[in-house]
Each structure stands twice: as C-alpha cells, then as structure tokens.
Amino acid sequence: MPENKINLPESEIPRQWYNIQADMPNPMKPPLNPATNQPISPDDLASVFPMNLIEQEVATDRFIDIPEEVLDKLLLWRPTPLVRAFALERYLDTPAKIYYKDESISPAGSHKPNTAIAQAYYNKIFGIKRLTTETGAGQWGSALSLGCNLFGLECKVYMVRVSYDQKPYRRILMNMWGGNCVASPSEETSFGRKLLEDDPDCPGSLGIAIGEAVEDAVNSQDTRYTLGSVLNHVMLHQTIIGLEAQKQFDSIGEYPDVVIGCVGGGSNFAGIAFPFLRDKIHGKDVEVLAVEPKACPTLTRAPFGYDFGDTAQTTPLLPMFSLGHNYMPPPIHAGGLRYHGAAPLVSKVVADGLVQAKSYDQLQTYESGVTWARVQGMVVAPETTHAVAAVIEEAKKAREEGKEKNILFNLSGHGLMDLSGYEAYLGGRLTDYSLPEEEIEKSLELISKYPKP
Numbered sequence: 001m002p003e004n005k006i007n008l009p010e011s012e013i014p015r016q017w018y019n020i021q022a023d024m025p026n027p028m029k030p031p032l033n034p035a036t037n038q039p040i041s042p043d044d045l046a047s048v049f050p051m052n053l054i055e056q057e058v059a060t061d062r063f064i065d066i067p068e069e070v071l072d073k074l075l076l077w078r079p080t081p082l083v084r085a086f087a088l089e090r091y092l093d094t095p096a097k098i099y100y101k102d103e104s105i106s107p108a109g110s111h112k113p114n115t116a117i118a119q120a121y122y123n124k125i126f127g128i129k130r131l132t133t134e135t136g137a138g139q140w141g142s143a144l145s146l147g148c149n150l151f152g153l154e155c156k157v158y159m160v161r162v163s164y165d166q167k168p169y170r171r172i173l174m175n176m177w178g179g180n181c182v183a184s185p186s187e188e189t190s191f192g193r194k195l196l197e198d199d200p201d202c203p204g205s206l207g208i209a210i211g212e213a214v215e216d217a218v219n220s221q222d223t224r225y226t227l228g229s230v231l232n233h234v235m236l237h238q239t240i241i242g243l244e245a246q247k248q249f250d251s252i253g254e255y256p257d258v259v260i261g262c263v264g265g266g267s268n269f270a271g272i273a274f275p276f277l278r279d280k281i282h283g284k285d286v287e288v289l290a291v292e293p294k295a296c297p298t299l300t301r302a303p304f305g306y307d308f309g310d311t312a313q314t315t316p317l318l319p320m321f322s323l324g325h326n327y328m329p330p331p332i333h334a335g336g337l338r339y340h341g342a343a344p345l346v347s348k349v350v351a352d353g354l355v356q357a358k359s360y361d362q363l364q365t366y367e368s369g370v371t372w373a374r375v376q377g378m379v380v381a382p383e384t385t386h387a388v389a390a391v392i393e394e395a396k397k398a399r400e401e402g403k404e405k406n407i408l409f410n411l412s413g414h415g416l417m418d419l420s421g422y423e424a425y426l427g428g429r430l431t432d433y434s435l436p437e438e439e440i441e442k443s444l445e446l447i448s449k450y451p452k453p
C-alpha cells in the first residue's frame, strides 16, 4: 500500500536556501529611490532593515547557508510531511496523484514562521531589540510574534482593521507569544491618524498597515521593520518548502507535473515553486501555477511596472505587477491575499512566462475549501482554498484527458481561526466581487507616472 505521508528525516533537512536570482533567464531590475528614480543603495534601507538582511536581499549566490540557530528552531516542526490526498483523488475519480506540503503544522499554523524565525534571528544578531510589522489575516503577525519570542525581541503588529475585527483569535495568539497588536489604521502613527481623521471607519489594507509599521520602525530606537512576504529575502527563506519537497519526491522516485500555490505577496508560492522552477529553467517539463482571488487580480489583470509597496509611499519603487498602491481590495475573507502588488521575483517569473497565473471567485474557493474539509478532513485557510480550487480543476482535467499526472500544491495554512468566513459561506452570506475595468485603468494611470521596468 502506498504511504499517505512521505516524511523526511530531520537529519535530511535542507541546510541551504535556494536563490532563484542565480538562475533567472533575465536579470531582475533593481528597486528605485522614488526621489531620484535611481537604484537604491543598501544604505538607503539601513533605517528600515538590518544590514545582514539587506545583504541577503541583494545576494545573487545560488545557495545561502541556513544558520544553525535558525535550523534549531525550524526543527520544532520541520521537515513538514509531503502528503498524498488519496481521499480527494478517489472523490474526484481522477487518475492524477495529488500531493501537498503541509505547512499548517507550524506552531502558528502556516508557512509564515519559516521566514519569521530567520528574520528575528538576523535582527537579533545585528543588535536590534524590537520589530514592527503589518499583518492581514493575522498569520504573519502571529508568526513574527513567535519568532520574536524565540529570540527574545519585542514585537509590534499593525493588523488590517477588517481582519482585526473578523479574527480576534489571531490577536490572542500574538499576545500568547508576547506580541503587541493594534488595529490599522491606528492612532499610533501620524499616517494612521490622518487616515482616521478622513474616514474613522476605514477598513484598512495591507498597504496602509505597512506604511504604519515602517513609520514606527524608522522613528523608534533599536527597532527595525519586517515584511512577511514580497521581498527577495522572504522568498529565499520560504524555499525550504520546495527543497524538502524535492527530496521527498526523490525518495519515492516521482516528480510533479504541476506545482500550485496561492499568491498574496507571493512567499508560499515562491517557497514551493522556485526550486522546481530552477529545474524548469534547466529544461525539465513542469507546469507551475500561481493562484489569486478575482477580487485582487494582481498577476492576472494588473500592469507590470514600478510601484510603491505601501499606500504611504515610504518604500522604494519595486518592479512588480500592481493594482496601484492606493488600491483598497474588497473585504474578502482571504485577508492574506488582499495585497495590491506581488513580489518582484514572483512578478518576474510570471512576466517571463515561466509561470501561469489564474484567478478564482470567493464562492468557488470556499466551495473547494468545504469539499477539502469533507473529503480530506482538514479545514484549510481561506487563502489556501485558492490553491485547492486550482488542484480540483487540474485533477478534473486529468480525468477528462485520461492522464496520470502528479499534482503538487502548498497547503499554506489551516483555517481553524478563520471559521467566521466558513460560517458566512455555509449561511449563504458570501458574495463574489469582480473588479470593474475602470479600476484597472486607474492603476494603469497611476503606474504610468513611474519608470518602466
């Protein structure tokens, strides 16, 4: 009988992260200083990030060693199993084999601690005492609270207002690990106060929360900012997922035909996909799919250009697909996918045609999440339901074509703290949001002011 779980022994945990920049067919364009439109220098970022992470951000080495202290913490739950979804295969009556990396087993319940722990470590050894960040659904805020707790740092989290109200248990989890969480926009920064003055009921967005967390970091002593996605070093730290999966597939003599991940900022997708994209760049036949919500269709409908990473325009200009830094996504329940841009590295592999992007409506993703729960047992995060929707579609396609193919996806998190969204779905109170064409035109107009990558 084939095994449900393909486990990797702890002694086999990857000891290096993979940097896709070393293999990219076309080099990345640099982030620009918005005042001069010239590439930023490492020193421009020094008040925001510690220099050791800035060095990682610009590194082009193919592999980067994972420090022992980081491995020691990752081993609290890693390696994560590669699991075969036999029940879903039978339910769909598909010849496809469906595999997933189970990132939901981390202490915070998602892939986010993979980078939270690394970032807390690098800040700690650089002498930083306190970290600030933003969070959407609360997964990243809780992961960073965990990371800070493990390395003895203070943690301040600006949580998007709409999620702060929808997801109180994530806040409590942050408090459990000693993190301090406030709703964004908040009264604690001048940017937040200004927004609240204009609209006291502002639902917030990731772009706004980033603006607040950056302002706090640059105005406080021994404090730096951290980002849970988007930046190159975050993609790098997440590649442990795909690197483990490669070893696990090797151990059973298989290889995936399709690799799937959902995309908010892009980090869990990059984590599972980049090591396989390396093989694809070097000739391997593997299809890679990035999946996003129709309400925030960054990769599928937005233009590729330079834009700010945040609404307050405090970040450098980044080369990425962007709906415009002012874009306020509708309050869909997949809070972690409500980001106006996508990681420059993920944007680049999509723009270069190495990855296909797809978008799904909220109702279809929830339907897929409910199917998964009823067939496979687990309740996955609303973000993850996007990947599940694509997996179900691929498996049905394989059935129609009579093709035996291996489908791999990243199960980026569990949804046990996101039950209010499922409750709304089961009660028939969820709707789809489709983005009017005028919104896309607005983002094109906004981005047209900045240089072209």
Ligand SMILES: Cc1ncc(COP(=O)(O)O)c(C=O)c1O
Pocket (backbone or CB within 6 Å): 110, 111, 136, 137, 138, 139, 140, 228, 229, 230, 262, 263, 264, 265, 266, 267, 268, 269, 335, 336, 337, 381, 383, 384, 412, 413, 414
């Ligand atoms: C479970 C889960 N999956 C996916 C995402 C999207 O983020 P990213 O695209 O960086 O993986 C989030 C973000 O909070 C998340 O919590």
